[in-house]
Amino acid sequence: MTFILGLTGSIGMGKSATAAIFRACGVPVHDADATVHRLYAGPAVGAVEATFPGVTVDGAIDRARLGEQVIGNAEAMKRLEAIVHPLVRAAEETFLAEAQQKNAPLVVLDIPLLYETGGEKRCHAVAVVSAPAAVQRKRVLVRPGMSEERFAAILARQMPDVEKRARAHFVIDTGAGFGFARRQVDDIIRALAFTA
Template sequence: MKILGLTGGMGMGKTTVAAMLRRAGFPVFDSDATVHRLQGPNGKAVAAMGRLVPAALMTDCEGRETLDRQALRKAVMADSKLIHDFEKIIHPLVFEARNEFLKHYRRKGSAWVVLDVPLLFETGGHRKCDKVAVVSAPRRTQAKRIARRRGMTIPEAERMIARQMPDREKRCRADVVIHTGLSKADTRRQVRTLIREMRG
């Protein structure tokens, strides 16, 4: 079984590319969705993250402990060191889920699977991959997308981008770069080319 690593900064269009690959029949491990589950009702990361930011700990209507993501975001904006503390809690749990995913599809005899991981290079996940595709868009487009999606200003979005590995570094380390700054049709054409190479 071969592994495609799919990565890119926030606002680059990675979710769109992952959806195209999923529709083409490739199993996709969505690390963002895994993090949401870990931080959601009775998630494995809730208690530990709640100890770091008590204001984010809440109880849902069914009495389950969960985390207020907006409160977490505000806490990180106020103290960027929290990101590293969160990562120490989250990353081992994501790795555990990823390994279960790989084990499952290896048993099924899948030819290719996709690891959709924003921090693929930062966490060393690229070393597990046979090919790495980086999704990229112009910085201005990226900042606008983040601001629109998260309801923040462009300067706030720029500050979030500045905390990530630079896009140019990710592109330099990629086997394939998928540019999403133009139309969805253009992105789809690039993804089809990638799929042909994988199935080739």
Template sequence: MLIVGLTGSIGMGKSTAAGRFLERGIAVFDADAEVHRLYSGPIAAEIERAFPGATADGKVDRGKLSSLLLGKPQKFADLERIVHPRIRAGERRFIQAEHAKGAPIAVLEVPLLFEAGGYGTVDVIVVVSADEATQRARVLSRPGMSESKFATIRGRQLSEAEKRARADFVVETGGTVASCHSQIDAIVDKLKGRDGEAYDRYWRD
């Protein structure tokens, strides 16, 4: 099985790219969706102990948590120590299930693939990327987003140039959805028939 890592900075179009992989019949593990699931209850108490005031009604309030983290980059390490092992466990369940089905390709959609060291767990890396103006417009249009929050998020991510340099494929997402889909289709066609080593190296046990 070939394991594809799909990544990109905030606002770069990962969801659109992931959606196209799904349309092509390739399963995708969405790390952000897993975080939402975990925040809805499974790790809320642990988050509250580490970040008092970050939860409400037994769930993590992402707005409150973001406020507690804003301007305190050192606190992200505390959050990551709680969240990342759970994300990796979810990825393992997903990859092993897809392997058991005989899936030829599986995709891990992970925003911080490089930053969290996950690049060693995949066979192929696909980076979605757009120009800075497009990224900024997309992100700042999101509810609850601010310039300071955007700056904090970007400060935790590798530069666009470095991500592009480390990618096996770069998908340009500054244009139309159709263009993005066309680029994903071309990548899928190139990957057909390829086998990978990441499953045996990292995910089997």
């Protein structure tokens, strides 16, 4: 049986870098965000453009334009999720089926809004990536196009970090650097009785 570890964390906590550590350890990772990027470059373009006119640039969804229409607008976000989530879920199911066929002992589902969307029910355990709030804020506000208002709107959609940590089976602290995070990932893989 393939063990499914959910990986999540609020914006700026270091989740993508932590997913890369799992990959470097030989663990297959399904990246929900990367899947959305692929969908926005092809399969989801027609439906998203029809729902949010003017968000397509050069045949692909422009995330900044889309963000202007959906961030901070709960109703718009629900309409977008109704289009995108089933497509992401289908890609995830294909990934899991392939992992089972290859007898992969462990896979990671990298899902930003894991708890918010009930994704933990599809996992055997969950690891939450976390860092001190000051570190998170510094990381996020240096991103291109990020503002205090946008950061606040994104955080408002996410379960508070303290609650995610309380619900997690594992917490990976990235606030002390990624060497420390790597040791924690190694520990998790060992705890699940797999070797990197």
